[in-house]
Amino acid sequence: MEVNIAVAKIRKYATSTSGDTVEVTERPNGGVSVVLADGQSSGKGAKWVSTFVTRKVISLLAEGVRDGAAARAASDALFTERGGKVSATLNIFSVDMQTNTLVISRNNPAPVILIKDDKVHILQDECIPIGYYRGTRPCISEINLEMDLVALMFTDGIIHAGKRSNQPINVVSFIESLIEDEPDITAKKIADMLLEYAITVDQGRPADDISVVALRVEPSQNGPIRRMTVQLPLDNL
Amino acid sequence: MEVNIAVAKIRKYATSTSGDTVEVTERPNGGVSVVLADGQSSGKGAKWVSTFVTRKVISLLAEGVRDGAAARAASDALFTERGGKVSATLNIFSVDMQTNTLVISRNNPAPVILIKDDKVHILQDECIPIGYYRGTRPCISEINLEMDLVALMFTDGIIHAGKRSNQPINVVSFIESLIEDEPDITAKKIADMLLEYAITVDQGRPADDISVVALRVEPSQNGPIRRMTVQLPLDNL
Numbered sequence: 001m002e003v004n005i006a007v008a009k010i011r012k013y014a015t016s017t018s019g020d021t022v023e024v025t026e027r028p029n030g031g032v033s034v035v036l037a038d039g040q041s042s043g044k045g046a047k048w049v050s051t052f053v054t055r056k057v058i059s060l061l062a063e064g065v066r067d068g069a070a071a072r073a074a075s076d077a078l079f080t081e082r083g084g085k086v087s088a089t090l091n092i093f094s095v096d097m098q099t100n101t102l103v104i105s106r107n108n109p110a111p112v113i114l115i116k117d118d119k120v121h122i123l124q125d126e127c128i129p130i131g132y133y134r135g136t137r138p139c140i141s142e143i144n145l146e147m148d149l150v151a152l153m154f155t156d157g158i159i160h161a162g163k164r165s166n167q168p169i170n171v172v173s174f175i176e177s178l179i180e181d182e183p184d185i186t187a188k189k190i191a192d193m194l195l196e197y198a199i200t201v202d203q204g205r206p207a208d209d210i211s212v213v214a215l216r217v218e219p220s221q222n223g224p225i226r227r228m229t230v231q232l233p234l235d236n237l
Numbered sequence: 238m239e240v241n242i243a244v245a246k247i248r249k250y251a252t253s254t255s256g257d258t259v260e261v262t263e264r265p266n267g268g269v270s271v272v273l274a275d276g277q278s279s280g281k282g283a284k285w286v287s288t289f290v291t292r293k294v295i296s297l298l299a300e301g302v303r304d305g306a307a308a309r310a311a312s313d314a315l316f317t318e319r320g321g322k323v324s325a326t327l328n329i330f331s332v333d334m335q336t337n338t339l340v341i342s343r344n345n346p347a348p349v350i351l352i353k354d355d356k357v358h359i360l361q362d363e364c365i366p367i368g369y370y371r372g373t374r375p376c377i378s379e380i381n382l383e384m385d386l387v388a389l390m391f392t393d394g395i396i397h398a399g400k401r402s403n404q405p406i407n408v409v410s411f412i413e414s415l416i417e418d419e420p421d422i423t424a425k426k427i428a429d430m431l432l433e434y435a436i437t438v439d440q441g442r443p444a445d446d447i448s449v450v451a452l453r454v455e456p457s458q459n460g461p462i463r464r465m466t467v468q469l470p471l472d473n474l
Binding site for chain 1: 238239240241242243244245246247248258259260261262263265267268269271288292296299332334337382424425428429432454457459460461462463464465466467468469470471472
């Protein structure tokens with residue numbers, strides 16, 4: 001088996017910087033973590049916040065700190081740094097090779113969507129963004145890494161997409177129809193199509209920064225080869 | 238224009254851990270950096286070294302420290318931590334949006350290969366691995382980000398591939414023939430094909446950890462959408 005992870009992101013229309021940050025890092029005991037943070041508001045201030053949060057989480061994960069403790073530490077650090085006046089949402093997907101599980105951490109009102117045994121599960125227990133209060137905790141779920149497991153996390157740009165044009169997105173039914181049409185759909189295609197859908201209902205001008213992370217466990221195609229790709233538009237050239 | 242970066246890596250045959258580490262991180266003033274380190278020897282000890290080095294470099298780059306200073310700091314930190322007894326090679330590709338350049342740092346006897354204006358350039362000024370001496374400096378090159386620029390870095394697993402079977406690799410002529418056959422070849426295909434070639438001449442059993450990072454500047458296909466993918470084999474499942 002292999003885990004495929006795909007990230008697709010776009011910034012709010014007419015801003016120079018996305019306030020969302022996604023970073024991927026190796027875990028010291030095997031596996032990778034994907035950290036997704038959305039800083040309050042948009043533009044440079046939001047970018048500072050989301051970078052601060054992801055950097056804190058990644059440096060702790062790299063030292064072997066468990067995900068829940070890293071998320072709490074990031075919350076307390078942001079609370080301390082900005083006096084409880086600035087918040088961020090934070091999600092972590094960790095492929096943990098020691099336990100053979102996907103560890104999902106949420107400090108985000110937006111749900112995480114799982115597809116497991118052909119059923120859609122919505123992780124939406126109430127859990128608040130980090131930074132506003134001392135002692136904020138993440139919601140943690142731990143799922144066995146089984147063939148065809150799909151997991152999807154996103155920032156609230158997805159939740160709010162289309163609201164201005166009265167075409168709000170129903171993410172769950174969109175994903176259900178994607179999987180029904182193409183049961184072997186790749187993580188990359190799920191992420192790309194959900195982002196494309198959100199941009200379309202926002203009439204080509206995203207009303208907010210939007211980031212999507214899709215993960216799928218698939219049959220192994222490459223033996224022990226690891227791969228990574230990055231596609232980076234150079235807007236100013 | 239957009240920058241496409243592809244990483245392909247495999248560990249030495251019959252080892253549980255690659256001693257090579259590759260991490261990609263956002264730069265605080267725009268762009269991304271790819272950090273590639275190869276820890277001395279193989280297995281867990283080498284992994285500790287390469288993780289130590291990449292983590293140090295990434296945390297400094299994330300604070301806005303320039304690449305050369307980050308590479309020197311990593312060298313001094315490894316020298317201090319291990320008393321000059323352990324070395325690592327270190328390469329950095331940084332896509333710098335402030336200067337619109339690719340900044341290439343080498344602390345590695347292995348060359349970096351550039352293709353620019355259809356000509357192959359080999360960056361092979363002498364520059365030693367980090368960790369053995371106090372004050373080791375990287376070789377730095379700064380190249381304008383122009384359409385069709387290709388840059389390729391790799392660990393010494395590529396240099397030594399095929400030596401056991403008397404089929405040593407000529408990386409330069411291999412890359413030249415790839416580009417001649419397919420002028421629009423993607424970064425992903427360059428990385429995948431070079432790694433595949435190395436594994437083949439190692440008769441399917443890599444004699445060392447091998448990592449390849451390819452970068453290409455291409456026409457923009459996606460407007461301002463950023464993408465990333467990760468493919469992670471789960472060997473123990």
